[in-house]
Amino acid sequence: MIERIIAVIGVVLVATGLAAQDVGKIWNFDADKIGILSSEFTSEVGEWKVVANPTAPSEPNVLAQQAKNSGSTFNLVLVSGTNYKDVDISVKMKAIAGKEDQGGGPVWRAKDAKNYYIARYNPLEDDYRVYKVEKGRRIQLQKVNIKHSEEWYTLRVTMEGDHIQCFYNGKKYLDVKDPTFHEAGRIGLWTKADAQSHFDDLKVSGK
Numbered sequence: 195m196i197e198r199i200i201a202v203i204g205v206v207l208v209a210t211g212l213a214a215q216d217v218g219k220i221w222n223f224d225a226d227k228i229g230i231l232s233s234e235f236t237s238e239v240g241e242w243k244v245v246a247n248p249t250a251p252s253e254p255n256v257l258a259q260q261a262k263n264s265g266s267t268f269n270l271v272l273v274s275g276t277n278y279k280d281v282d283i284s285v286k287m288k289a290i291a292g293k294e295d296q297g298g299g300p301v302w303r304a305k306d307a308k309n310y311y312i313a314r315y316n317p318l319e320d321d322y323r324v325y326k327v328e329k330g331r332r333i334q335l336q337k338v339n340i341k342h343s344e345e346w347y348t349l350r351v352t353m354e355g356d357h358i359q360c361f362y363n364g365k366k367y368l369d370v371k372d373p374t375f376h377e378a379g380r381i382g383l384w385t386k387a388d389a390q391s392h393f394d395d396l397k398v399s400g401k
Contacts, residue, residue, distance in 0.1 A: 218282075218399030221273075223255040231271070232257075238307040240269025240385065247392055251286045251346055256392040259385045264294060268327065269389070270307055272382035273396075278302065279378035281400035284350035284361075289317045291390040298385035299349050300396075303375040311375060312384050313351045313360045313368070317342040324351075324360050324368050326375065336360075336370040346394075 226232045226244040235242065241261040250256045259269050281302050289296035297316040304310035308330040315322045323337045340362055350361040356376070360368035381398050385391050 221396040222252040238270040242271040256394045262388045269385045272380045278400040280354045283398045285396045286394045288392045292388045295387040295389040298391045301382040303379035336368045338367045
């Protein structure tokens, strides 16, 4: 009888996708040492460090991009050991500095430093965009204008199959399909050029 109940539960989990579903993970950087990058992260481009920020949504620490690059430099940090295809990723952000660019956003299905999806918000332009970066070339998939009004804001992205949905402070603004990167990959964070942004409460779940 017990074996039959377990078998039924297993069928239900497989049918609903819960058996393969990751229960999720969060990085708030509060237990990390200030001035260096957590061992769980790899800095691909830019200067990424854990710093203190008294305004952080979860005090006291955040992850900061501190390089002052220029032009089309894509500052990128990836999370080691992550491998998601269908994914739900979110992060809280604050633009600190940047004359050429500000803001940034989450990265997912990353194969390497030149192939991934990115959703970014830029307070200098008051717009939210989703791109694919393929062989180092950034290609816009969709864009919407959103007036910036808060210091900290939350970006969230879900992707299932080829369907991407992007949210800003809980509201969906972008909805697009793209089949380019159809395999699982790493997640990460991104800024462009001299955008020195702070990130907190990076969350991910999926399979």
